[in-house]
Amino acid sequence: MVEIFEKKIGYIFSESGLYEPHMITFTVEVGEKIEIGDIICIRHPSKNNIPVFYQVVEVPVRRKARDYEEDLARLGQPLIDESRNYPRARAKQIGYVEDLDKLLRGETSIDDLVMLIEHIKPLSEVYRPSDEVIESLLKPNEPSIEVGLIYPNWKHTYYLSLPRLMRQGLLVVGGVGTGKTTTMITLIYRVVDKILNELEGKPHVLIIDKDGEYGSRELIELVGRDNYIHIYIDDISETEYLDRKLYVSQLISKLGFPDLRSKPAKAVQRAVMEYGGDRLELTPEFFEKEILPIIKSKHRDSYSDIVWRLNIWKKEHSGGSGGLKLALSDVLKYIKEYVIVHIDLSTTRDFNHAYRVLDSILYLVYNEALNDPGFGCIVAIDEAHLYAPERGGISLASDEEISKKLRNTIHLIATTGPRNGVTLFIATQRPSLISKTITTQMGQNIIAHRVEDVDLERVEEIMGEIAHRVTVLPRGWAMIKALASKIREPLIVKIKAKTYPTSTGKTAYDRFISKT
Structure with a gap:
């Protein structure tokens, strides 16, 4: 039998005397260790043997100090007295599942989580749930994709419900070198793999790739050469x-x-x-x-x-243009025929042309999905702040009207696309520069790697103050807040990479050490 309340680790205690259900403070028992991100639980105050889950968000230590202690520390003779240290933790409510058997069988959905809104009992016992219970709590009972392992113990996998992700879209943010592109291409891989090999369907993914990094060998091998096509944007005609x-x-x-x-x-x-x-x-x-x-x-x-x-x-x-060009109708035909159509902007120098072509393609895809109930598409856009900037932001097109038109088309897809068969996956290193319409809509599922300054402010608008912790995350780690997850509160996750972006070798360093 699964042990729900596996180990007692402390007691709810509030120095102010106020006890509220949405956030608890508890004193940690001697010998126990608690870290930010841990999932703990208490017994429901009125429902027998039902655990109410919380996530630890702060781990302060209270010490009963005496006046002379700082003087001793200044003299290099600190008074080390562990008995006067009181480790505490603050934890935010995740919720509870009323049907305990359903929880233990791993059959609960995101909608089965209920919030505790009644009084909690002071000095209630706080427990560490068993690993089996936590895994049942985390994994959706509908088709889902694996994202990575959850901090701090790395025992539990973070999942995203695939049906919900496709209804809501995805926003991946992170500075240069934080693992943002790896995360995006990995999630594309996992979505395609799930639909192709487990659900026996056929997805359609349109990748708009600014730097030519998304043509990974693993992704191509997954779908097969006959289901992947790479197209340079300059090879598409505006006819x-x-x-x-x-x-x-x-x-x-x-x-x-x-x-x-x-x-x-x-x-x-x-x-x-x-x-x-x-x-x-x-x-x-x-x-x-x-x-x-x-x-x-x-x-x-x-x-x-x-x-x-x-x-x-x-x-x-x-006289011709020196080579055959693809018509926009050809590109739409490929999107409906292939699993992955990879449009590469890395070699273009005419961004007015590129923006006009992208706008036309996106409009055609959206319109096709409206008219053909059997057609759906994921549109993955890398460095989206360049295509849908906030007013006055960066655009690679010199013609403001062309840039505005593309931005409006992306807005249309972001706001109405998912319910009409077109889902946006957006990646950007500058969330502060991207249109707020995009970040507000796509922020329902946000994966945030390390960002700083004004970009951090934008992420905090979506995630809350807890997002400031992304500034210390190593490469490949991210904070995730997702409505497509059973846990709606932000969690720190080490992304489990399945594939990596191709190296373009365009940095000054790469060129300095090149032997050619």
């Missing part, structure tokens, strides 16, 4: 447009109009707005077949000038 205003601006440029206010340029604009189709292609052939007849019919005065410019464009276009 297809959904936004008419953007299409017009590009079309006017292709036709070589020096003045947008000229009569022929205005005729082109009006003809595009009058066109009845949904998609617009930025090619001479499409323009000649679909738009030019409208101009000939309704804007005849400008027709000859426009035809002359079209013929020049056709000659330039016939």
